[in-house]
Amino acid sequence: MVSEKDDIRILVIGGTGHYGRHIVQALIKKNIPVRVLSRNKNKAQSFFNDQQALEIMEGNVLDSQILEKCISKVTGIIIAISAFNRKTIRRLRKIERDAVLKLLHQASQQKINRVVYVSVYEKPLPDVPMKTGKIKYEVEEALEKSSFDYTILGAPPSIEIFFSMIRGGKMRVPGGGPSSLPNISPIDLGEIAAQAILRSNLPQKRYRLAGPSAPSFPEAAARISDVVGKDISFTKIPLFPLRVAAKIAGGLSLIMPYIAQLLPFILLLNSFESEIALQVAEDYKILQDTFTYSSHTLEDHAQMWINREEK
Numbered sequence: 001m002v003s004e005k006d007d008i009r010i011l012v013i014g015g016t017g018h019y020g021r022h023i024v025q026a027l028i029k030k031n032i033p034v035r036v037l038s039r040n041k042n043k044a045q046s047f048f049n050d051q052q053a054l055e056i057m058e059g060n061v062l063d064s065q066i067l068e069k070c071i072s073k074v075t076g077i078i079i080a081i082s083a084f085n086r087k088t089i090r091r092l093r094k095i096e097r098d099a100v101l102k103l104l105h106q107a108s109q110q111k112i113n114r115v116v117y118v119s120v121y122e123k124p125l126p127d128v129p130m131k132t133g134k135i136k137y138e139v140e141e142a143l144e145k146s147s148f149d150y151t152i153l154g155a156p157p158s159i160e161i162f163f164s165m166i167r168g169g170k171m172r173v174p175g176g177g178p179s180s181l182p183n184i185s186p187i188d189l190g191e192i193a194a195q196a197i198l199r200s201n202l203p204q205k206r207y208r209l210a211g212p213s214a215p216s217f218p219e220a221a222a223r224i225s226d227v228v229g230k231d232i233s234f235t236k237i238p239l240f241p242l243r244v245a246a247k248i249a250g251g252l253s254l255i256m257p258y259i260a261q262l263l264p265f266i267l268l269l270n271s272f273e274s275e276i277a278l279q280v281a282e283d284y285k286i287l288q289d290t291f292t293y294s295s296h297t298l299e300d301h302a303q304m305w306i307n308r309e310e311k
């Protein structure tokens with residue numbers, strides 16, 4: 001169990017990613033020695049200002065020797081890896097499942113006990129059709145059956161999804177999105193994951209990370225408009241052409257693997273039930289009762305977004 005601060009060293013796998021970067025920053029802020037594995041050391045260095053407590057190890061998670069090196073002398077591991085992009089989608093299973101399970105196996109041999117795994121919002125069902133869901137299910141099962149002192153963090157879409165759909169003053173959303181979208185600030189996720197890995201009194205369980213609010217896309221557009229002081233109009237892009245494209249890409253998944261995985265994801269995003277808003281309120285209360293953090297709202301992120309846009 002992690003106890004004395006001096007003895008702590010945390011390995012973050014995926015520490016340069018959208019969520020991982022904030023996890024590393026939160027650990028650095030707490031003066032916790034952190035090791036990050038990245039395929040590109042220079043790129044990784046560019047993400048972090050204060051690098052005193054940071055060690056960046058260059059390498060690929062698919063390399064067993066690197067795995068062995070990067071777990072050496074660490075007291076806890078945070079896994080926030082993703083291969084869900086155009087370049088690595090063909091190796092999704094190798095990177096997100098096989099390498100992660102190998103890492104866990106090697107960690108247990110080294111008697112590393114504490115693991116935090118950043119997964120998807122809901123634990124997927126075993127027969128989920130999406131490859132990425134099936135992988136998350138398998139890794140979560142492995143953790144649940146292991147002797148690790150683990151915490152699973154169920155990540156919803158980042159709050160940044162609302163801003164990523166805005167171009168030229170218009171928010172364009174395929175399918176229009178659900179009536180309530182669970183989401184979290186990556187800054188809050190970073191803080192929660194950092195606290196989780198350092199806590200020795202958390203029950204072995206899964207937390208859904210969401211809140212404080214779960215707006216629809218049109219509601220988000222209106223709230224962002226209020227902050228930035230200009231109208232962000234909302235447009236729904238019809239899903240029908242996407243459904244057809246998803247069908248074709250599914251059949252052609254060998255030559256269009258990214259599209260084949262991405263389109264079902266958009267369809268899933270549109271299928272969130274309206275009751276989810278109530279669930280998010282419960283999730284948020286549990287998080288506030290368990291972790292100490294002041295959450296970043298859509299308005300906070302709108303301010304950060306406009307500052308970035310104006311640069």
Ligand SMILES: NC(=O)c1ccc[n+]([C@@H]2O[C@H](COP(=O)([O-])OP(=O)(O)OC[C@H]3O[C@@H](n4cnc5c(N)ncnc54)[C@H](OP(=O)(O)O)[C@@H]3O)[C@@H](O)[C@H]2O)c1
Pocket residue numbers: 013014015016017018019020037038039040044059060061062080081082083084085088095118119120121155156157158
């Ligand atoms: N982003 C979201 O909105 C969202 C929503 C729901 C769930 N999640 C979950 O959150 C977790 C993190 O996702 P993310 O979106 O933050 O990831 P991301 O931004 O796509 O970052 C991917 C990370 O994985 C690392 N990586 C990929 N392949 C690697 C390899 N072969 N060897 C070593 N490192 C490798 C990358 O490191 P380098 O490039 O530096 O090597 C990078 O740090 C995932 O489990 C994802 O499913 C994310």
